[in-house]
Amino acid sequence: MGKVKVATTAMTSCFGCHMSILDIDERLLDLIELVEFDKSPIDDIKEFTGPVDVGIIEGGVSNDENLEVIRSFRKHCKILISIGECAIEGGIPAMRNAVPLKECLEEAYLKGPTVYNPKGRIPDDPDIPMLMNKVYPVHEVVKVDYFMPGCPPPADQIWAVLTALLTGKPIELPYEFIKKD
Amino acid sequence: MSATKTKERKIVISPVTRVEGHGKVTIRLDEKGKVDQARFHIVEFRGFERFAQGRFYWEMPVIIQRLCGICPVSHHLAAAKATDLIVGVDQLSPTAEKMRRLMHLGQTFQSHALHFFHLASPDLLLGFDADPKIRNVIGVALKHPDLVKMAILMRKYGQEVIKATAGKKVHGTAAIPGGINKNLSVPERDELKKDIGQMLEWSVAGLNLLKKFYHDDIKRMSGFAAFDSNHLSIVAPDGRFDLYDGNLRAKDAAGKLIFDQVKNADYYKVIQEEVRSWSYMKFPFIKSLGPEKGWYRVGPLARVNNCDYMDAPLAEKERQEFMKLGEGRLVNATMAYHWARLIELLYSAEKIQELLNDKDLQGTELVREARHRGHPRRDQQEPVGSGARRAQEGHRPDAGVVGGGAQLIEEVLPRRHQAHVRLRRLRLQPPLHRGPGRPLRLV
Numbered sequence: 001m002g003k004v005k006v007a008t009t010a011m012t013s014c015f016g017c018h019m020s021i022l023d024i025d026e027r028l029l030d031l032i033e034l035v036e037f038d039k040s041p042i043d044d045i046k047e048f049t050g051p052v053d054v055g056i057i058e059g060g061v062s063n064d065e066n067l068e069v070i071r072s073f074r075k076h077c078k079i080l081i082s083i084g085e086c087a088i089e090g091g092i093p094a095m096r097n098a099v100p101l102k103e104c105l106e107e108a109y110l111k112g113p114t115v116y117n118p119k120g121r122i123p124d125d126p127d128i129p130m131l132m133n134k135v136y137p138v139h140e141v142v143k144v145d146y147f148m149p150g151c152p153p154p155a156d157q158i159w160a161v162l163t164a165l166l167t168g169k170p171i172e173l174p175y176e177f178i179k180k181d
Numbered sequence: 182m183s184a185t186k187t188k189e190r191k192i193v194i195s196p197v198t199r200v201e202g203h204g205k206v207t208i209r210l211d212e213k214g215k216v217d218q219a220r221f222h223i224v225e226f227r228g229f230e231r232f233a234q235g236r237f238y239w240e241m242p243v244i245i246q247r248l249c250g251i252c253p254v255s256h257h258l259a260a261a262k263a264t265d266l267i268v269g270v271d272q273l274s275p276t277a278e279k280m281r282r283l284m285h286l287g288q289t290f291q292s293h294a295l296h297f298f299h300l301a302s303p304d305l306l307l308g309f310d311a312d313p314k315i316r317n318v319i320g321v322a323l324k325h326p327d328l329v330k331m332a333i334l335m336r337k338y339g340q341e342v343i344k345a346t347a348g349k350k351v352h353g354t355a356a357i358p359g360g361i362n363k364n365l366s367v368p369e370r371d372e373l374k375k376d377i378g379q380m381l382e383w384s385v386a387g388l389n390l391l392k393k394f395y396h397d398d399i400k401r402m403s404g405f406a407a408f409d410s411n412h413l414s415i416v417a418p419d420g421r422f423d424l425y426d427g428n429l430r431a432k433d434a435a436g437k438l439i440f441d442q443v444k445n446a447d448y449y450k451v452i453q454e455e456v457r458s459w460s461y462m463k464f465p466f467i468k469s470l471g472p473e474k475g476w477y478r479v480g481p482l483a484r485v486n487n488c489d490y491m492d493a494p495l496a497e498k499e500r501q502e503f504m505k506l507g508e509g510r511l512v513n514a515t516m517a518y519h520w521a522r523l524i525e526l527l528y529s530a531e532k533i534q535e536l537l538n539d540k541d542l543q544g545t546e547l548v549r550e551a552r553h554r555g556h557p558r559r560d561q562q563e564p565v566g567s568g569a570r571r572a573q574e575g576h577r578p579d580a581g582v583v584g585g586g587a588q589l590i591e592e593v594l595p596r597r598h599q600a601h602v603r604l605r606r607l608r609l610q611p612p613l614h615r616g617p618g619r620p621l622r623l624v
Contacts, residue, residue: 105226181348
């Protein structure tokens with residue numbers, strides 16, 4: 001049997017869940033013996049090279065580019081896992097759902113104390129993603145198979161999930177692995 | 182990196198990985214195939230500037246740090262420092278300040294190790310022109326397993342320092358308005374002391390590795406993407422290198438001061454940010470020089486260039502050697518960022534060692550109370566709701582909302598923002614008490 005293929009991405013989030021993946025530390029060396037990374041910021045591969053076994057999604061969906069990425073992940077991955085609060089419930093970025101998007105943009109680009117914007121223009125170039133009115137959790141857009149909670153999930157939880165997936169053994173998640181702050 | 186050409190003769194690199202953030206590069210070519218325009222876009226907009234408004238001020242250290250999961254400590258501490266001002270605490274207790282400093286050094290140590298070994302080393306170790314399929318940290322791990330193991334353990338050490346000081350490796354909870362909510366226990370200290378010698382040794386080894394790369398390929402290293410720029414950083418009042426707190430200093434490419442010792446809370450007087458249509462990130466510039474000429478470098482290169490000295494003997498020696506690269510001017514080579522970053526890595530290791538031997542970290546004065554200015558202090562009132570727990574930690578739920586804090590806000594914020602602060606102050610009522618164990622609702 002070939003190595004299990006894993007893809008990861010970070011959408012509207014802070015990369016903290018990817019950092020928590022790195023926090024498995026020395027076990028990373030074991031991991032790369034067991035899996036082969038496909039599209040992922042970890043190995044710089046930008047497009048799927050083919051079907052993938054496990055897709056790990058960090059971050060919510062807040063713009064058209066996220067939407068494209070998440071649909072492509074669902075298309076290519078047999079199993080899709082939402083990792084962290086932003087993917088599972090929108091997280092901190094979803095705090096903007098309580099405020100009209102227009103106000104958020106005006107605060108950042110027109111009203112802030114250091115803003116210099118003589119033309120009064122809010123970023124709108126076709127080369128940057130178009131924002132959605134709300135930030136959505138991943139499973140409101142595509143079907144998600146598993147959820148890893150936490151902000152971020154502790155490295156031990158991530159390791160427990162990955163090894164359970166790779167070995168087919170039932171997963172054990174003691175309280176410490178899933179408790180929040 | 183893979184690149185795709187489209188009909189409009191535009192090269193797009195997306196996502197840009199091996200940077201700390203969400204980016205995209207577009208390069209437009211003219212009919213002759215020459216570069217007409219090259220842009221680096223920040224593709225993420227979240228709206229922290231707006232949605233943080235109206236929240237409780239003590240939530241800021243945990244909300245704002247979610248800006249970045251790679252350097253959360255920087256944002257955690259920046260927000261905590263702002264809330265110190267709001268509650269009117271000018272001077273933290275030695276334990277609180279040193280805990281925060283140690284937390285930040287842990288962060289610099291792990292982030293610099295990550296940047297150099299995980300993100301940058303593939304280009305250096307495997308070559309600029311190596312196959313993109315292997316030119317990544319996994320490629321390095323397969324070819325140089327010992328080096329990667331060292332990198333992993335260095336990053337792990339920094340993360341352990343953060344965990345011991347912040348409570349968690351990513352997005353900690355320790356810095357609170359007016360102080361910190363834990364000290365460094367003796368077992369935690371002893372655990373960290375065990376490996377610090379090794380970390381120092383490896384920091385020196387990493388720096389020597391980079392210096393060798395630099396000197397072996399000096400033409401490319403000092404010429405690649407080298408350009409003159411201004412440099413901005415914080416320094417201590419006496420010009421000492423500092424990462425946690427200090428005043429703003431800006432120098433031009435030659436090393437001439439543009440401004441110096443500007444209080445960090447006065448940043449808006451010297452810095453503006455230009456909005457451009459093609460990036461969600463604004464383009465900061467030094468006000469007096471204008472948007473065309475006022476842009477500047479920040480980060481390790483600017484900090485090492487700008488300071489007068491480092492109070493860590495090994496790092497200071499390295500800094501002096503490094504500054505010779507500039508031949509009397511500042512160092513303006515982009516690849517020298519790596520060198521400066523590894524000097525900071527060494528500095529962090531030395532300062533971590535120094536702090537681990539400091540008994541103040543086992544002190545028990547964690548939080549200082551607000552000093553009200555100009556208004557009579559309210560009598561101690563029965564703490565309510567979640568405030569009760571915070572009050573036990575020495576923090577009064579209403580401290581800084583009324584009275585002195587207000588005065589300070591007006592000192593640190595521009596006038597146009599004051600109306601908004603006043604509005605926010607009205608919303609900052611302590612939560613109502615809904616009976617024991619019941620959820621709290623805002624007023």
